Amino acid sequence: MPDSLLQVEDVGRTYHGGVRPVPALRGVSLEVDDGEFLALTGPSGSGKTTLLNILGLLDRPDTGEYLFRGCATSALPERRRAVLRGSSIGFVFQAFNLLADRTALENVELGLRYRRMSASRRRDEAAAALTKVGLEDRLRHLPRELSGGEQQRVAIARAIVGGRTLLLCDEPTGNLDSASAHQVLGVLTGLNDEGATVVLVTHNDEMARYATRVLALRDGYLETT
Ligand SMILES: Nc1ncnc2c1ncn2[C@@H]1O[C@H](COP(=O)(O)OP(=O)(O)OP(=O)(O)O)[C@@H](O)[C@H]1O
Numbered sequence: 001m002p003d004s005l006l007q008v009e010d011v012g013r014t015y016h017g018g019v020r021p022v023p024a025l026r027g028v029s030l031e032v033d034d035g036e037f038l039a040l041t042g043p044s045g046s047g048k049t050t051l052l053n054i055l056g057l058l059d060r061p062d063t064g065e066y067l068f069r070g071c072a073t074s075a076l077p078e079r080r081r082a083v084l085r086g087s088s089i090g091f092v093f094q095a096f097n098l099l100a101d102r103t104a105l106e107n108v109e110l111g112l113r114y115r116r117m118s119a120s121r122r123r124d125e126a127a128a129a130l131t132k133v134g135l136e137d138r139l140r141h142l143p144r145e146l147s148g149g150e151q152q153r154v155a156i157a158r159a160i161v162g163g164r165t166l167l168l169c170d171e172p173t174g175n176l177d178s179a180s181a182h183q184v185l186g187v188l189t190g191l192n193d194e195g196a197t198v199v200l201v202t203h204n205d206e207m208a209r210y211a212t213r214v215l216a217l218r219d220g221y222l223e224t225t
């Protein structure tokens with residue numbers, strides 16, 4: 001049987017630096033298969049973003065192990081982790097984080113900034129990603145010339161550009177009205193249908209319903225359902 005895409009094994013993560021240590025994750029174990037659409041829910045402060053940061057190789061567990069495509073990551077040097085991240089993992093956040101003075105196309109090209117490729121190939125890849133999210137007629141628009149939902153779709157295009165197939169989304173609909181939120185989830189569902197693996201952090205049960213599996217965190221523990 002092939003390894004899971006993501007394997008979290010008894011992971012703990014405690015933040016130090018405040019008045020007292022904050023245990024944000026306590027003994028979390030979880031596997032995500034290639035092509036899954038997983039929703040992570042749970043109250044504010046339950047550890048969702050902490051877990052997503054570990055899945056995205058932005059942070060390391062203090063205890064336990066995280067395997068990415070069967071490869072233990074905790075001892076990997078930062079440089080190797082950055083290469084894995086850049087080639088395979090796209091992030092989408094609540095705030096769209098687009099550069100205000102760059103067009104949609106230029107913003108998506110930024111998702112390729114560490115790739116070696118010609119300027120024309122970069123442009124083609126960015127245009128293809130924007131087409132996938134239904135924005136092929138908005139390439140030259142600045143963020144302020146786009147609706148909130150369209151801006152988030154640009155951010156999704158930036159996350160997938162160049163063939164990244166793991167999408168980690170932290171409250172991607174938190175700043176959107178209901179219609180735009182459903183449209184964004186429609187785009188994520190379409191990408192998942194084409195083979196992308198999606199992990200969606202959300203407070204919103206209606207959005208979690210798009211996922212094929214829903215897990216809840218509470219006080220740093222993964223609830224068993
Ligand atoms: N850098 C940090 N330093 C210290 N404590 C932190 C840090 N980041 C998060 N925490 C604490 O860890 C706990 C989990 O935080 P986390 O951001 O993972 O929660 P969350 O489930 O994403 O919450 P929300 O739904 O509000 O985004 C919280 O109690 C938070 O205060």
Ligand SMILES: [Mg+2]
Nearest residue numbers: 048049050170
């Ligand atoms: Mg969070």
